[in-house]
Amino acid sequence: MTTEHTLAIENLTVGYGDRSVIEHLDLRIPPGRVTAIVGANACGKSTLLRSMSRLLAPQAGRVVLDGKEVHRMPAKELARTMGLLPQSPIAPEGITVADLVGRGRHPHHGIMSRWSKDDDLAVAEALEATHTAELAERAVDELSGGQRQRVWIAMALAQHTDLLLLDEPTTFLDVSHQIEVLDLLTDLNATRGTTIVMVLHDLNLAARYADQLIALADGGLHAAGDPAEVLTADCVRAVFGLESQVIPDPVSGKPLMLPIGRHHVTVPVTA
Ligand SMILES: Nc1ncnc2c1ncn2[C@@H]1O[C@H](COP(=O)(O)OP(=O)(O)O)[C@@H](O)[C@H]1O
Ligand SMILES: [Mg+2]
8 A cells, every 4th residue: 555645845945044954955755655864963854854844934946745835735734644743842831642642633623523533543543553552641741751752753643644754753762662663654654655754863774764765965965765875885974974884784684884983993994
């Protein structure tokens, strides 16, 4: 099963005030696939995601979903097709986990329509999938960073959108929860055909879990494509200014990047 929404970024220039962070970017998000965006701190990954999800208007160019410019679409209409988990979401003070996750259902309600069994089911499934059901009655602001992150992911899942954009969804999570979240997103992609676009800091997890890897640098695209072609030592040097070795990951067969710092390096540096 795949959803056939087309999402394209056309000659996009976006930034803040009169400063541009991204300039003249063209990108096509493959429908029904998993795309990971990587790049150095402050290179514009969050800016790009905000702009794709209509939170930030382009200075030039456009973002087009199914032939419609997203910045001209009503917020609720867009929210039924595309969900966004921002990098640092802020919960209303004192809200419970169940209520926050329930807010994910908001785009599906009209002025008159009431909370339905479908909503209950969507929330219960989202809590279950993220292992947050036992937190349902707790206040979100009392949770640990990792618990809170899983609750935000639950809210995004409850929204039941065909496209899901996530800005660093694995931040604050320990390694087993990181893998759990990435496996969960992969399941969602496989079973519902959800198109996933996520910003990830961990290059190795990005290469393992993405069908398409996008590397941003200098306000634009450095490379995009199959992780095996994108994640190379040259790419890591160009994007992060870091020497590295890239070897096949013995677990997944995908590229595995091993950074070369100034210390604790025992092999001759071949780069
Ligand atoms: N709300 C804002 N107002 C002004 N500048 C911002 C704002 N948000 C981000 N920036 C700037 O835009 C650049 C890109 O930021 P961001 O997209 O958050 O980077 P990344 O997510 O890749 O770390 C940075 O220089 C940052 O300081
Ligand atoms: Mg960011």
